[in-house]
Amino acid sequence: MANPILVEVTRGETVESVHRGAIAIADARGKIVFSLGEIDTPVFPRSSLKMVQALPLVESGAADAFGLTSEHIALACASHSGESMHTERAAAWLAKIGCAESDLACGAHPSRVESIAEAMIKRGEKPTRIFNNCSGKHTGFLTVCRHWDVAVNGYEKHDYPVQVAVARALGELSGVGGELPYGVDGCVAPAFALPIAAFARALAKFADPSLLAKPRADAMARITAAMIAHPELVAGTGRIDTVLMRAAKGRVAIKAGAEGYFAAIVPEAGLGIAMKVDDGASRASETMIAAVLDKLGLVPDEKEAREFLRAPIRNTRNEIVGERRPAPALAGADIAAL
Amino acid sequence: MANPILVEVTRGETVESVHRGAIAIADARGKIVFSLGEIDTPVFPRSSLKMVQALPLVESGAADAFGLTSEHIALACASHSGESMHTERAAAWLAKIGCAESDLACGAHPSRVESIAEAMIKRGEKPTRIFNNCSGKHTGFLTVCRHWDVAVNGYEKHDYPVQVAVARALGELSGVGGELPYGVDGCVAPAFALPIAAFARALAKFADPSLLAKPRADAMARITAAMIAHPELVAGTGRIDTVLMRAAKGRVAIKAGAEGYFAAIVPEAGLGIAMKVDDGASRASETMIAAVLDKLGLVPDEKEAREFLRAPIRNTRNEIVGERRPAPALAGADIAAL
Numbered sequence: 001m002a003n004p005i006l007v008e009v010t011r012g013e014t015v016e017s018v019h020r021g022a023i024a025i026a027d028a029r030g031k032i033v034f035s036l037g038e039i040d041t042p043v044f045p046r047s048s049l050k051m052v053q054a055l056p057l058v059e060s061g062a063a064d065a066f067g068l069t070s071e072h073i074a075l076a077c078a079s080h081s082g083e084s085m086h087t088e089r090a091a092a093w094l095a096k097i098g099c100a101e102s103d104l105a106c107g108a109h110p111s112r113v114e115s116i117a118e119a120m121i122k123r124g125e126k127p128t129r130i131f132n133n134c135s136g137k138h139t140g141f142l143t144v145c146r147h148w149d150v151a152v153n154g155y156e157k158h159d160y161p162v163q164v165a166v167a168r169a170l171g172e173l174s175g176v177g178g179e180l181p182y183g184v185d186g187c188v189a190p191a192f193a194l195p196i197a198a199f200a201r202a203l204a205k206f207a208d209p210s211l212l213a214k215p216r217a218d219a220m221a222r223i224t225a226a227m228i229a230h231p232e233l234v235a236g237t238g239r240i241d242t243v244l245m246r247a248a249k250g251r252v253a254i255k256a257g258a259e260g261y262f263a264a265i266v267p268e269a270g271l272g273i274a275m276k277v278d279d280g281a282s283r284a285s286e287t288m289i290a291a292v293l294d295k296l297g298l299v300p301d302e303k304e305a306r307e308f309l310r311a312p313i314r315n316t317r318n319e320i321v322g323e324r325r326p327a328p329a330l331a332g333a334d335i336a337a338l
Numbered sequence: 339m340a341n342p343i344l345v346e347v348t349r350g351e352t353v354e355s356v357h358r359g360a361i362a363i364a365d366a367r368g369k370i371v372f373s374l375g376e377i378d379t380p381v382f383p384r385s386s387l388k389m390v391q392a393l394p395l396v397e398s399g400a401a402d403a404f405g406l407t408s409e410h411i412a413l414a415c416a417s418h419s420g421e422s423m424h425t426e427r428a429a430a431w432l433a434k435i436g437c438a439e440s441d442l443a444c445g446a447h448p449s450r451v452e453s454i455a456e457a458m459i460k461r462g463e464k465p466t467r468i469f470n471n472c473s474g475k476h477t478g479f480l481t482v483c484r485h486w487d488v489a490v491n492g493y494e495k496h497d498y499p500v501q502v503a504v505a506r507a508l509g510e511l512s513g514v515g516g517e518l519p520y521g522v523d524g525c526v527a528p529a530f531a532l533p534i535a536a537f538a539r540a541l542a543k544f545a546d547p548s549l550l551a552k553p554r555a556d557a558m559a560r561i562t563a564a565m566i567a568h569p570e571l572v573a574g575t576g577r578i579d580t581v582l583m584r585a586a587k588g589r590v591a592i593k594a595g596a597e598g599y600f601a602a603i604v605p606e607a608g609l610g611i612a613m614k615v616d617d618g619a620s621r622a623s624e625t626m627i628a629a630v631l632d633k634l635g636l637v638p639d640e641k642e643a644r645e646f647l648r649a650p651i652r653n654t655r656n657e658i659v660g661e662r663r664p665a666p667a668l669a670g671a672d673i674a675a676l
Contacts, residue, residue: 181350193349
């Protein structure tokens with residue numbers, strides 16, 4: 001059975017392209033309260049996993065041992081845009097733990113902000129590893145290594161203590177037993193795969209950790225609060241995660257992942273939301289997360305936020321020639337009743 | 339009924355994303371000799387339409403009146419990379435017809451070649467309209483206006499004589515009656531929509547125009563020959579159209595279109611091939627066209643060409659972490675027997 005068409009892209013009066021996908025919403029007891037499509041096949045949350053990848057940092061006591069603030073924790077959960085607010089914080093954090101940029105295992109890529117990338121080209125500067133959107137996550141891994149007093153070299157390997165701790169936490173929170181399928185992420189860290197339903201359950205525990213034992217429950221609540229407190233650090237200027245979190249005024253934490261993934265934590269409702277676009281298009285996952293949050297009453301009437309819901313398609317003269325919008329199966333989904 | 343999964347993208351041992359799509363192969367008599375998926379719904383060929391958009395240029399006598407060569411005709415069919423071989427030829431052509439760059443209706447965008455785009459940023463130069471990948475097509479439209487002695491202003495409008503001629507030719511070649519659905523393309527010219535099956539029939543007539551009346555048949559053969567003679571003008575250095583046309587040594591003309599379209603003309607077999615990825619991903623249409631041409635024996639054992647067939651996915655350290663490949667429904671398709 002194919003997943004339903006959830007997003008459509010039009011040109012003039014004609015639908016030009018469509019995106020299929022799956023969505024699961026779970027509560028903290030593990031009940032799936034809403035779903036669309038196939039939610040039991042393992043897929044990679046990619047960067048939507050970052051709140052779990054930040055868990056050993058907080059749970060181990062490493063964050064407190066190094067005097068980290070909620071800004072550091074938000075940056076550990078970030079796929080940041082490589083703005084100075086991100087790179088300067090990551091660099092200062094590396095210095096704080098006695099590490100250098102060369103200790104980061106991730107590769108370099110340019111800032112996502114065109115004006116920053118262009119200014120660097122003009123100055124003849126090459127982007128370095130600190131510009132990698134995952135440099136905060138990697139600095140978090142390094143902090144755990146320092147705290148546990150193990151070598152930093154090799155921290156990105158699947159069987160290194162900090163990665164084993166991530167995998168164990170993910171298994172426990174999602175309820176998936178045995179070794180999770182894994183691959184190598186764009187940033188070189190391990191990428192784990194699990195069903196959308198299972199990851200929604202893990203996210204619901206972030207939304208309501210009250211059923212969990214104390215140190216973990218506190219760590220999870222602190223991570224969610226850090227993301228919500230610093231939307232601009234989790235992504236960047238104009239990015240959907242940042243814009244929708246700001247617009248929701250503290251009511252939701254959201255995190256994009258590559259290849260069309262999105263995760264959301266809704267503390268007030270005790271809900272976790274996970275979704276994936278079959279074809280990996282982030283343009284579609286942006287429409288999907290905006291539509292789901294809108295149905296939950298979390299997207300206020302602000303132009304910048306609502307443009308993710310129905311996004312104009314423009315030609316090279318910047319004229320609107322079509323739009324990206326929820327398809328009927330998503331637009332008509334009965335999520336409001338949750 | 340959903341279209342079949344034709345391309346899959348892996349990470350480690352896990353399939354991360356999949357792409358669905360449809361393919362039609364027709365002969366010059368209009369028979370569909372092979373198909374996969376739904377081929378009777380109107381979709382936009384986008385830039386895969388350029389050989390038809392170049393038809394009035396040649397058929398009207400405008401090309402000969404202005405002494406255009408096969409290079410000009412190839413450039414009229416191009417989605418070029420904005421390399422100097424493209425922009426200088428387009429600029430000289432504009433001068434030849436007494437037009438200026440400001441007569442082009444398309445918007446500007448940077449060259450697709452990173453080193454060219456970066457060098458322009460360093461020099462503080464902004465890309466101008468001549469860098470638009472469609473500047474050759476637009477110069478072709480302007481040439482027809484000059485030849486017909488009509489104003490150039492407004493040539494991009496759907497009801498302007500040169501666009502009416504394109505629509506009429508497309509209707510005649512594809513066998514689709516009545517007005518075709520249309521929208522505005524990225525380059526501001528009209529984008530027409532028609533079924534994949536119908537466009538495959540039109541492409542088959544380019545492959546074998548022998549059943550058509552003389553002036554049109556000659557014009558079509560000349561356009562196909564121009565594309566085949568100048569693969570580097572039709573796209574650019576390292577691009578799939580250029581690489582696969584070169585590798586096939588004159589046996590096929592191919593043309594990508596935005597949102598996951600691909601068109602191919604195989605003169606020796608009298609076949610036209612059209613395909614579209616449902617979700618609009620060009621990474622998938624690249625795998626699809628490479629797989630279909632490979633089955634027809636048109637992709638020789640050359641590394642650069644065969645990498646489009648099974649394309650490595652790399653992380654930010656340039657290590658291979660997965661691959662993009664034909665899914666079973668495409669890998670196992672019985673096209674070789676044609």
